[in-house]
Amino acid sequence: MTCIITDSGFLIKGNMYRPNHGRHRIVTSFQTAGASYLMWEPLPQCKAKHQRYVLPKRRCETITSVASHVTSRIALDDAQHRKELCERYGFRQIGEPLPDDVTLKNIVDTLPKTVFEIDDVKAWRSVLMSVTSYALGLFMISKSPWYLLPLSWAWTGTAITGFFVIGHDCAHKSFSKNKLLEDIVGTLAFMPLIYPYEPWRFKHDRHHAKTNMLGEDTAWQPIMKTNFDKSPVFRTAIMYGYGPIRPIMSISHWLFWHFDLSKFRPNETRRVKISLACVFAFIAIGWPLIIYKTGIVGWIKFWLMPWFGYHFWTSVFTMIHHTAPHIPFKSSEEWNAAQAQLNGTVHCDYPKWVEMFCHNINVHIPHHISTRIPNYNLKAAHKSLQENWGKYLNEASWNWRLMKTILTICHLYNEERNYISFEEVAPEISQPITFLKRVMPDYV
Template identity: 25%
Template structure:
C-alpha cells in the first residue's frame, strides 16, 4: 500500500470517467419510505390481531427490516442523494430516523460534517476507535481490555443491539453546543419526537405487543446498522489525511441482499462521493478498482464480521491493531490484515498440505 492520498485526488480523477447525472438526486428512491411504513403498519396490525407468540415474533422481524431500511434511506436522504429540497429532505429524513431515534439535524452535523470530514482521524472522527495511548486514560476501556478476547468480542457484538441509538444520544451531548441558538429548538424537537412517538405506541398497543412492535425490531435494526458501520471502518487504519481508499472498506453481500439494504455496503464509494445515490455505487466501484486496484479494500460482509470478532479494537499505531492482554499485533486493511493473520491455524494447515504435495 502506498502513502495516503487526499479525497480530492480520487474525486477529480473519477469525475472525468462518470456521467454527470450520477451526481444528481434520485427522487424515485423516496418510494422506499411509504413502502417501509406500509410494511410497519401491516406487521403491526398482524401482531395486534394474532394471539400466537411465534407469529408475533416473525412479524417483529418484518418490522425490524422496515426499521433498518428506513435508517439506510434516512442516510441517503440527509446526504442529498434523494432530493435537494431542504424542507422535504428534513421532513422525510426526520420520519425515516424515528425508529432508530436519531435527529436529522444532529445526523447532518455528526455524520455528514464531522465523520465524513475527518474519517478515521484519531482525534477528530467521532466514530473512530481509540489508540493504546488514549485507552490508558479511560477506566472502562482498561476494564474491557483486561477480559479475554472472545469475551470482549461477545460484549462488542452484544452492544450492537443498542449502540447506534445510544451513540446518537452521546453525539447530541457532544455537538449540541456547536449549534447556533436559532437551530437548537429544531435539534431538541427532533431529539424528543421519536421517544414521544414510541411512548404513544406503547400506550396504544400495551406492553406485550410493544415488545414485538418496537423493542425487538429496534434491537434488530441497531444490530444490522452496527454490523455495517463497524465493518465499514474499524478494520481500517487510522489516518491523518482523509483517504477513503485507505480508511474505508466496502462489504459485499448477495445481490438480492444488497438491494434489500439499499446498497449501504458500498462504503468506499460513498465516502468518495457522499451525495452519490447507491443506485450507481456498483459502477463507481468498478471504476475505482480499474484506476486504483492495489488500494481498493473489499470483503464479503460475513468475513469482515469474522475479522472484527478475531481482532482487537485498539490501535497500537496508525497501521496496526494490538491485543493488550498478549501484545499480539494485527495489521489493518491494506497493511497485513488477511486470512493468514486472522486464521493462522488454517493457514498453517494449508502450508503443510502444499509442502506434502511438493515432497511427493
C-alpha cells in the same frame, strides 16, 4: 522488552537480558495454530571430562513468548502478502496502497456524471419500499407465534433501517432538489428510530470530512492504550463494548453524541433543538399510543425489538465500512483524504434482501468518494471505481471470519501495528474476547 522483526512479520515479547554465570541457555522454537513460541532451555549436561568447558546447571527457566502477526503498512505493497491477509481476515480483495499524489478530485473526475443525478421517482420509490416493508413487518409481528417472532423482528428491524438510509440521503442533500423537503423527510424518517436528525447530520458530516483520522472521526474511533489504562471500570466496559456487544454498540454512540447540546457549535444549536423536540414528541405521543393499544409487552414486540434490529445493522455496517487490521487510522499530520476514502473504506456484499431493504448503503466506497451520489446510483458508481481504481479497493462479502477478525483483533490502536487485541494487553480480563474466539465460526 518488545522487538518487531519486520521482515518476518512476527512480534517477539519477553524479558531479555544477558545470561550470567550459571544461566547459559539456548533457544528452540515451535509452532501451534496461530502462534509461534520461543523457549529458553538449559545446555545439556556433559560428562565430567568435558565439564571444564560447560558451566554447571544451577537454575533453569522456561520463558514462552507468543509471536503474533504484525500488520505492516509497507507490506501491503506485496501482492502475495495481501492475498494471505485476505484469507486470514475474510476479505475478497485487499487493495494495494493508493499513491500519495492521487487526490480525491482525481477519483471523482473518473465517475460518470449520471451517478450524481437525482431522480425523484427513484427517491420516492425507496420511501414506498421502506414504508411497505415496515408495515408488513408489523403485520408479521402481530400474527406470528412466539417461536417465529425473531424472524419477524429481523425483517422489521431491517426494514426500518431503510428509514435511516433515506434520512441519511436527505442529510447529504442527495434525496431531492428541494432542500426544505429533504429536511422534513429526513426528520420524519429518523423519528421512529428516536434519532435526532440534525445532530446526527452535523456529526456525520464530520465523519466524512475526517474519515479514519485519529481523535477526529465521529464514527468508530479506536481506543488508545492511555485511555484503556485510566480506569478498571472503563477497561471492563470497553472489553465488552468492542467485543461481544459491538454489533449493537451504535446505541451508545447514538446516546453519547446526539443529545448533548454542548457538543455542538452555537450556530448549530437551534436546528439541534428542533430535532430533539421532534424526537421527544414521538416519545411523548407515539410510545403511550403503542402501550395503550398493545400494552408494555406490545411496546417491546412492536417497537423495542425492531429498534434493536436497526441498531444491529447500523453497528455492523459502520463497523465493517472502516475497520480491519490492515486499515490504518492516521493523525491529522499524516492523513490523506483520497487514501482514507478509497483505501480506508470497505465495500461489503450482504444478502440481497438486506441490500434491498437498506437501499445499498453497503456500497460504501463511492459514497465516501462523493456524498452527492444518491443510494440508487451507488452500484453504477462502484462499477466505475472498479474499472478505474479496482486494484486499490477493499472488498468482502459478509462472513463469519470477517466479523470474528474485527471483534477479536481490532481493539486498541497502535500507530505502528494498527490494532492490538485486548488479549495481548490485558489477558487477565480478556475472557469475553477469548469466548468469542472459541464460539464464533471461522468460515468465509
